[in-house]
Amino acid sequence: MREQAPARRHILTLLVENRIGVLARIAGLIAAKGYNIDSVSVGETMDNSMSRVTLVVHGDDWVMEQVVKQLNRLIDVVKVVDLTEEDCIEREMILIRVNAEAPNRAEILRIADIFRARVVDVTHRTYTLEVTGDEHKIQALLDLFRPFGIKELVRTGQIAIARASKAAPRKLEREAGNEEQVESKSTAGTP
Amino acid sequence: MKSLVDEGVTTIFGHPSGMIFSDAASDHPFKYILCRHEQVAAHAAEGYYKATGRTGTVMVASGPGATNCVTAITDALVDSMAIVVLSGQVPVGVMGGDVAQEADVVGTTRACTKYNFLVLRAEDIPRIIKEAYYIARSGRPGPVLVDLPRDVILKHAAFKGDPKSVAIRGYHPQLAGHPGQIKKAAELIAQAKRPVIFGGGGIIHADASEEFRELVDITQIPTTLSLMGLGTLPTDHPLWLGMLGMHGIYWANMCMIHCDVMIAIGSRFDDRVTGRFSEFGQQCQIIHVNVDPTSIQKNVKVDVPIVGDVKCVLRELNKALQKVDRSWASDLEGWYAQIEAWKKQDSRRYEQRGATIKPQYAIDMILRLTEEYDPIISTGVGQHQMWTAQLYRGHHPRRWLTSGGLGTMGFGLPAALGAQAGIPDRLVLNIDGDCSFQVTMQDLCTLVHYRLPVKTFVINNKGLGMLRQWQRQYPSSPHADLAHQPDFVKLAEACGVGGIRIERPEEVKAGIEKAINTPGPVVVDIVVEREEMCLPVMPTGVGTVDVVQVGETARDTSFPGWR
Ligand SMILES: Cc1ncc(C[n+]2csc(CCOP(=O)(O)OP(=O)(O)O)c2C)c(N)n1
Numbered sequence: 001m002r003e004q005a006p007a008r009r010h011i012l013t014l015l016v017e018n019r020i021g022v023l024a025r026i027a028g029l030i031a032a033k034g035y036n037i038d039s040v041s042v043g044e045t046m047d048n049s050m051s052r053v054t055l056v057v058h059g060d061d062w063v064m065e066q067v068v069k070q071l072n073r074l075i076d077v078v079k080v081v082d083l084t085e086e087d088c089i090e091r092e093m094i095l096i097r098v099n100a101e102a103p104n105r106a107e108i109l110r111i112a113d114i115f116r117a118r119v120v121d122v123t124h125r126t127y128t129l130e131v132t133g134d135e136h137k138i139q140a141l142l143d144l145f146r147p148f149g150i151k152e153l154v155r156t157g158q159i160a161i162a163r164a165s166k167a168a169p170r171k172l173e174r175e176a177g178n179e180e181q182v183e184s185k186s187t188a189g190t191p
Numbered sequence: 192m193k194s195l196v197d198e199g200v201t202t203i204f205g206h207p208s209g210m211i212f213s214d215a216a217s218d219h220p221f222k223y224i225l226c227r228h229e230q231v232a233a234h235a236a237e238g239y240y241k242a243t244g245r246t247g248t249v250m251v252a253s254g255p256g257a258t259n260c261v262t263a264i265t266d267a268l269v270d271s272m273a274i275v276v277l278s279g280q281v282p283v284g285v286m287g288g289d290v291a292q293e294a295d296v297v298g299t300t301r302a303c304t305k306y307n308f309l310v311l312r313a314e315d316i317p318r319i320i321k322e323a324y325y326i327a328r329s330g331r332p333g334p335v336l337v338d339l340p341r342d343v344i345l346k347h348a349a350f351k352g353d354p355k356s357v358a359i360r361g362y363h364p365q366l367a368g369h370p371g372q373i374k375k376a377a378e379l380i381a382q383a384k385r386p387v388i389f390g391g392g393g394i395i396h397a398d399a400s401e402e403f404r405e406l407v408d409i410t411q412i413p414t415t416l417s418l419m420g421l422g423t424l425p426t427d428h429p430l431w432l433g434m435l436g437m438h439g440i441y442w443a444n445m446c447m448i449h450c451d452v453m454i455a456i457g458s459r460f461d462d463r464v465t466g467r468f469s470e471f472g473q474q475c476q477i478i479h480v481n482v483d484p485t486s487i488q489k490n491v492k493v494d495v496p497i498v499g500d501v502k503c504v505l506r507e508l509n510k511a512l513q514k515v516d517r518s519w520a521s522d523l524e525g526w527y528a529q530i531e532a533w534k535k536q537d538s539r540r541y542e543q544r545g546a547t548i549k550p551q552y553a554i555d556m557i558l559r560l561t562e563e564y565d566p567i568i569s570t571g572v573g574q575h576q577m578w579t580a581q582l583y584r585g586h587h588p589r590r591w592l593t594s595g596g597l598g599t600m601g602f603g604l605p606a607a608l609g610a611q612a613g614i615p616d617r618l619v620l621n622i623d624g625d626c627s628f629q630v631t632m633q634d635l636c637t638l639v640h641y642r643l644p645v646k647t648f649v650i651n652n653k654g655l656g657m658l659r660q661w662q663r664q665y666p667s668s669p670h671a672d673l674a675h676q677p678d679f680v681k682l683a684e685a686c687g688v689g690g691i692r693i694e695r696p697e698e699v700k701a702g703i704e705k706a707i708n709t710p711g712p713v714v715v716d717i718v719v720e721r722e723e724m725c726l727p728v729m730p731t732g733v734g735t736v737d738v739v740q741v742g743e744t745a746r747d748t749s750f751p752g753w754r
Binding site: 016017020021024025028032065066069070072073074075076077078 | 362485
């Protein structure tokens with residue numbers, strides 16, 4: 001009946017109450033499924049009583065459906081969307097410190113240029129770069145820098161936003177709107 | 192405190208400390224029942240809720256007082272019991288400093304409450320209390336904890352802006368079911384040839400037993416209930432099959448295996464009901480009504496899911512089914528005949544022979560001799576619990592208290608205590624195991640102190656009967672015999688409770704009658720056959736199909752006590 005589906009990467013975006021302990025509830029729920037959170041990022045929304053949480057988790061689709069429903073059930077969670085199947089824009093920013101010995105310095109800058117990375121700190125031995133991009137771009141950059149030696153890497157975690165759909169202008173207004181309107185989440189589960 | 196009065200709280204179960212609730216301890220309008228252990232107070236609140244339908248309230252001290260409640264709170268979460276726990280906390284200023292009697296209660300209970308609050312400002316108390324009670328009883332009910340630092344309580348905040356209503360933007364339990372889904376369900380039921388209705392505890396929480404019975408009466412479909420649902424259909428109803436599940440009635444499980452349409456109402460398809468999830472319900476279409484969307488499609492794949500309050504959904508569904516032009520009973524005759532054939536094999540049958548009492552006989556006699564009083568019955572966890580459920584004779588909801596989801600030994604006495612506190616004039620029985628009873632027996636004194644005449648029957652098989660049974664199936668299970676058990680009669684008397692011992696089959700009837708007719712609380716120690724097996728059984732991790740084989744092979748192999 002329930003087949004074991006392969007685990008894959010899911011991006012969830014949550015609108016939550018900006019309150020003590022909310023992140024602990026979310027993390028606890030996912031930990032209870034035995035899943036590791038690959039990345040999490042949190043920030044206030046336009047309405048400072050609410051925060052936006054973006055989670056990246058690897059899990060099988062069946063369990064992730066449960067996770068989404070259970071996140072919805074959390075009283076502090078106002079809305080959850082699984083963006084995995086949706087057309088969305090994903091970004092992550094990283095700060096990376098690469099070994100930059102004399103013979104490699106030009107090559108590193110060339111790569112940085114191609115990836116539109118910015119140099120934010122420089123010494124005789126290293127460059128520190130700032131880069132933004134989606135998962136693939138970041139991965140490609142890391143692969144290219146690895147041979148030089150990555151001394152340190154700091155990542156913000158993914159953030160994502162659904163693409164404004166031309167077919168559904170209401171959604172567009174809401175997303176761009178002054179305050180994020182909240183729909184009742186309780187219909188989840190009834191087709 | 193005024194907030195509690197506004198919530199209609201009349202009874203509080205608790206265990207106070209010097210630190211907090213000076214406010215509550217002095218003159219107050221509540222019936223305050225001081226228990227001897229916080230776990231008991233919280234289980235009592237569960238019993239109170241289940242028996243009366245009113246949210247149970249618990250008040251405990253900081254630190255160890257609150258952590259002692261954790262088992263009962265978890266129990267309430269799994270079995271959807273509406274209770275509110277008010278726990279004291281050290282003053283805000285010193286929180287996190289490991290001061291005396293401090294524990295991170297909100298952190299500890301995060302995973303076992305439906306929601307919990309830490310109150311940091313006195314002026315938030317009215318709103319938070321209101322929200323706490325609303326969250327506890329609405330949607331799928333559950334436990335809510337409010338952690339109250341001492342200085343916050345003592346700061347006599349001006350009681351202003353008394354909230355009349357609750358608005359929580361992240362919480363909107365769904366009431367009405369989706370009309371399209373209800374229509375689909377009705378169509379499916381109308382065409383079913385071998386349908387079965389399967390009800391769970393959610394019916395009781397939604398107060399929908401009447402609507403449930405109506406559904407059964409309209410459609411004439413054979414009906415089974417889970418352990419938690421017992422009481423929602425009278426056990427003398429002609430379509431009543433008996434309890435299903437791991438220790439369920441043979442033909443009730445057979446119906447689940449052979450049906451073509453399964454109508455599951457207010458249940459969550461626990462593994463003790465389904466056996467191996469992967470095989471369950473493959474042959475049939477499943478309609479599943481539950482207020483909690485996360486309970487649907489969790490364990491079993493459902494064809495027609497309906498999220499909504501069971502009462503609302505059943506009203507609509509019944510309306511739709513009434514319009515169906517079908518002579519239900521005559522259409523289902525073939526199915527009835529099949530069930531009658533299965534009924535010839537009653538694995539509950541026991542035979543009282545010889546000089547030792549069969550536990551089933553003792554329990555059956557208790558249930559028969561008290562039936563006329565329509566008692567509230569609570570149980571511990573183990574074989575005695577399953578036998579009581581199998582032989583249950585109740586006719587009404589809210590009379591059956593048992594720990595289903597978590598299976599908490601020690602639930603029986605506190606739950607009976609709480610139920611009796613809520614409904615003083617009804618007979619309350621606690622049918623307990625000798626080991627389960629020992630988990631919370633210190634509160635016999637509480638029964639005496641508050642004049643709660645609970646009758647406890649200890650089905651004494653001198654050990655952990657259920658484990659002993661598992662040892663036979665899985666020889667590596669842990670030790671189950673307890674060489675030294677207390678003398679329950681002396682123990683009862685030491686607490687000021689009447690004690691009666693029954694050791695021989697011919698004493699059973701008179702002993703039970705004596706217990707019922709003795710005023711005040713009583714403990715009856717019924718010494719029974721130790722090796723009796725609770726049958727039928729579907730071993731864990733095995734499909735429902737296999738239960739049948741186990742039931743049948745058990746008949747051939749000569750387990751002692753099998754007829
Ligand atoms: C608090 C707790 N600890 C352990 C268990 C595991 N357990 C389930 S049934 C059982 C044996 C219960 O023995 P008893 O209360 O004497 O009932 P019997 O099975 O003998 O009728 C045990 C140990 C449990 N359910 N709850």
